[in-house]
Amino acid sequence: ILLGPPGSGKGTQSAFLAETLGIPAISTGCILRAGCASGSRQGKSLSKLLAAGNLASDEVVNELVARRLSEPECERGFILDGYPRTLAQADFLRGLLSKLRLPEPAILHFVASAETLVHRVSGRRQCASCGRIYNVYFHPPDVAGRCDADGGKLSQRADDRESVVMERLAIYERTTKPLVDYYRRGDFHSIDAEADQASVREALQSALANAAVHA
Numbered sequence: 001i002l003l004g005p006p007g008s009g010k011g012t013q014s015a016f017l018a019e020t021l022g023i024p025a026i027s028t029g030c031i032l033r034a035g036c037a038s039g040s041r042q043g044k045s046l047s048k049l050l051a052a053g054n055l056a057s058d059e060v061v062n063e064l065v066a067r068r069l070s071e072p073e074c075e076r077g078f079i080l081d082g083y084p085r086t087l088a089q090a091d092f093l094r095g096l097l098s099k100l101r102l103p104e105p106a107i108l109h110f111v112a113s114a115e116t117l118v119h120r121v122s123g124r125r126q127c128a129s130c131g132r133i134y135n136v137y138f139h140p141p142d143v144a145g146r147c148d149a150d151g152g153k154l155s156q157r158a159d160d161r162e163s164v165v166m167e168r169l170a171i172y173e174r175t176t177k178p179l180v181d182y183y184r185r186g187d188f189h190s191i192d193a194e195a196d197q198a199s200v201r202e203a204l205q206s207a208l209a210n211a212a213v214h215a
Contacts, residue, residue, distance in 0.1 A: 001079075001080045001083075001084070001105045001106070001107050001108065001183075002014055002079065002080065002081045002082075002108050002110065003107055003108065003109045003110065003176075003179060003180070003183065004109060004110025004111065004112070004191075004193060005110075005112070005117055005168075005169055005172045005176070006117060006121050006165065006168045006169065006172065007112070007116070007117035007118070007119075007120035007121035007165070008110035008111070008112045008117060008193040009110060009112075009120075009193050009197075009200060010081045010082065010110055011027060011029075011081060012197065013110075013197075013200060013201065013204060014027065014079050014081040016201055016204075017079050017204060017208075018079055020205070021077070021079075021208075022076075023074075023076055023077040023078050023079060024073055024074060024078050024079070025078070025079040025081060026065070026068055026069070026074075026078055026079065026080055026081065026083070027081045027082055028061055028064065028065065028080075028081070028082040028083040028085075029081070029082045031064050031065075031068065032046055032050060032056055032061075032064070033050070036050065042060075046060075050158075050159050051158040051159055051164075052164070052167075054167075054171065058086055058088045058089050058092070061083065061085070061089060062089060062092045065080075065083055065093070065096075066092075066096055069096065069100060070100070077102075080093075080105070084179065085172075085175060085176045085179075086175050086176065086179075087178055087179065087182055090179055090182055090183070093105075104186055104187065105186075105187070106187045106189065106207070106208065106211035107183040107186060107187060107188045107189065108189050108191055108204060108207060108208075109180060109183075109188065109189065109190045109191060110191050110193035111190055111191065111192060111193055111194075112193040112194045113194065114169060116194055117165070117169060118162060118165050118166065118169070119135075119137045119138070120135065120137075120138070121160050121165045121168075122160060122161065122162040122165045123135040123136040123137040123138065124156065124157070124160050125141075125145075125154040125155065125156055126154065126155060126156075126157070127147035127149070127150065127152040127153070127154055128152050128153050128154075128155055129147065129150050129152030129153075130147060130149055130150050130152060132147055132148075132149055134147075134154060141154065187211050189207035189210075189211070191203050191204060191207065
């Protein structure tokens with residue numbers, strides 16, 4: 001489980017770990033956004049909720065995760081990015097893992113300052129054509145508002161606006177941070193998410209080499 005606030009780099013590092021370990025990376029954020037794009041009544045409701053910086057209900061998220069973890073490709077293991085986010089979800093996951101006869105998870109806790117997180121998320125821009133991601137603070141395009149690769153227009157996701165990011169961080173503090181205490185007594189590893197990507201990857205590999213789940 002990759003545990004940490006929005007902008008801490010969980011998405012980037014989950015892709016790296018998935019390739020390294022040969023297991024799927026499961027992002028509840030991507031699952032929820034796909035639901036938003038479905039055009040269904042539930043999708044439209046989710047879209048409004050996420051655009052305002054709020055979280056989907058435990059019931060909805062648990063259902064999506066349970067369905068995904070029951071697929072054959074998850075039998076050898078998986079990476080969870082963005083789940084669980086509440087103590088209720090953590091309790092549900094513990095029961096689900098037991099039902100699926102899977103071990104207790106290794107927890108990788110990404111730690112970064114609020115200032116860094118706001119700049120990372122609110123500065124994020126994505127090309128509408130190729131999907132390439134930039135950051136106006138850390139990795140700006142050569143031409144403002146345009147993709148270096150194909151000249152496509154760069155846009156900001158509704159839930160990446162600074163006011164929404166601040167609300168997302170506030171929600172994290174209220175609901176998700178207690179998970180640190182919940183999981184700390186288990187196979188728990190803190191990661192300095194403010195370090196460069198190479199250093200973070202080294203820290204992740206070191207943590208997993210000592211993780212009980214891989215013993």
